[in-house]
Amino acid sequence: MEFSADAYHQALRFAAQAHGEQRLPGAPLPYLVHLAGVAMEVMATALLPPGAGALDGSGEAAPFPLQLAATCALLHDTVEDTQVTAAAIEREFGPAVASIVAALSKDPQLPKPEQMGDSLRRIAALPAELARAAAIVKLADRITNLQPPPAHWSLPRRAAYQAEARLILAELGPLCRWPPLTRRMAERLQAYSAFLGAP
Secondary structure (H helix, E strand, O other), X not given: OOOOHHHHHHHHHHHHHHXXXXXXXXXXXXXXXXXXXXXXXXXXXXXXXXXXXXXXXXXXXXXXXXXXXXXXXXXXXXHHHOOOOHHHHHHHHOHHHHHHHHHHOOOOOOOHHHHHHHHHHHHHOOOHHXXXXXXXXXXXXXXXXXXXXXOOXXXXXXXXXXXXXXXXXXXXXXXXXXXXXXXXXXXXXXXXXXXXXXX
């Protein structure tokens, strides 16, 4: 499990510059707080014992793609939410990172209800190790977002957000091959039920 602090700082600075003055929705905090939270989820889960579900074809635990996943965690919203292009990501961080960030980015040309399903299909269509890293980042992203919802969200909107999170787990859980992350997602999904009026 390789990790370069210099590479992490490079991605962090790039993301900070790209997102500029953006703020978390409904909060005065810089958007970088979200990106750092997603990267933290990636790094924290990488430290946990993988468990049997992480075995590769040889019966060994598949190494956790820490550097790739942490970099993509910091950059995952740059193409979707800023003026940065996938080509710029590729020039700075290489084709693997660019492919993952592009797959994680929703296509604004599609109707909103179709955007998540399209992104999930593009993640699954990546080469196996890239799909795995993308799945790890997407799960970490949604874990980070399964916090108390904005006060103005209606109960149907909250329920729809939880349902979408369940879809993400169902589609990407098998791809990530890291049981501690899927368990964490399942726990956050359960905790989110408190915001739906569920017992």
